[in-house]
Amino acid sequence: MSDMSVFDAIYGLRATRIFEDREVPKPILDHVLEAATMACSSGNTQPWEFIVVTDRGVRKRIQAEMIEAFKVIDAERAQTKEQLTDGAGRSVTGRAAVENLDKVPVIVVVCWNPDRGIRMKGEYAENPDGSLRETREIPGGRGVSLFQASQNLMLAARAHGLSSLFTTFFFLRREQIREILGIPPRIFMECAVFLGYSAEKLGAPRRLPVEKVSHLNRWGQVYHPDDRSTDRPER
Ligand SMILES: Cc1cc2nc3c(=O)[nH]c(=O)nc-3n(C[C@H](O)[C@H](O)[C@H](O)COP(=O)(O)O)c2cc1C
Numbered sequence: 001m002s003d004m005s006v007f008d009a010i011y012g013l014r015a016t017r018i019f020e021d022r023e024v025p026k027p028i029l030d031h032v033l034e035a036a037t038m039a040c041s042s043g044n045t046q047p048w049e050f051i052v053v054t055d056r057g058v059r060k061r062i063q064a065e066m067i068e069a070f071k072v073i074d075a076e077r078a079q080t081k082e083q084l085t086d087g088a089g090r091s092v093t094g095r096a097a098v099e100n101l102d103k104v105p106v107i108v109v110v111c112w113n114p115d116r117g118i119r120m121k122g123e124y125a126e127n128p129d130g131s132l133r134e135t136r137e138i139p140g141g142r143g144v145s146l147f148q149a150s151q152n153l154m155l156a157a158r159a160h161g162l163s164s165l166f167t168t169f170f171f172l173r174r175e176q177i178r179e180i181l182g183i184p185p186r187i188f189m190e191c192a193v194f195l196g197y198s199a200e201k202l203g204a205p206r207r208l209p210v211e212k213v214s215h216l217n218r219w220g221q222v223y224h225p226d227d228r229s230t231d232r233p234e235r
Pocket of ligand 1: 013014015016092093094095097165166167168169170205206
């Protein structure tokens with residue numbers, strides 16, 4: 001078991017896009033997947049399904065699709081060049097992740113299973129091809145519980161010395177990647193988490209200060225944190 005504190009795991013979590021070509025030991029993988037299943041979910045439906053991709057051939061097929069997707073995506077971006085670069089000059093787009101995708105030892109593709117996830121009548125209707133479409137907007141719907149599970153997975157991985165990347169960019173090649181992974185029509189592919197040992201040197205995350213994003217009792221009334229009274233990791 002790792003003895004990393006939960007705060008060290010949270011404050012040290014960075015979006016890692018370049019990984020060492022090194023396997024993740026199975027007991028660690030088992031543990032982080034179990035941590036993912038401990039997440040909260042809407043109505044405790046636990047609607048997640050995890051496709052754990054470790055096979056290099058499968059990763060290479062996904063990479064080939066993503067390289068095709070990235071040939072067009074950069075031209076369509078709405079953000080400026082500055083917005084697409086972080087404080088360390090790194091791109092926040094997934095380009096580096098795509099270029100190195102075949103070396104990521106584990107990609108956990110996180111899917112939503114409506115047979116567990118639907119909570120209200122008329123929430124979804126079936127299309128002729130067996131896929132579903134949303135027909136009633138429900139708060140806390142589809143992706144939300146999966147994001148809790150993904151964050152648990154990433155923090156547990158961090159505690160075991162692994163790095164990770166949360167991604168949604170498989171949507172760019174949704175049909176092709178669903179086909180590669182054999183995902184049935186009813187099941188929604190929502191996001192994917194890359195896991196492995198980092199080959200990048202990344203510092204502390206740059207985040208907006210609490211007072212810039214928090215309100216006290218009413219919108220517009222700034223919540224001012226006190227001077228640092230608790231012992232927490234340096235930023
Ligand atoms: C909803 C969501 C979708 C994301 N999708 C992608 C993605 O498709 N590709 C990628 O490389 N990073 C993706 N990221 C990672 C973000 O770019 C990253 O969390 C952000 O730039 C902060 O990085 P840092 O933790 O290293 O500071 C996503 C993050 C979130 C929360």
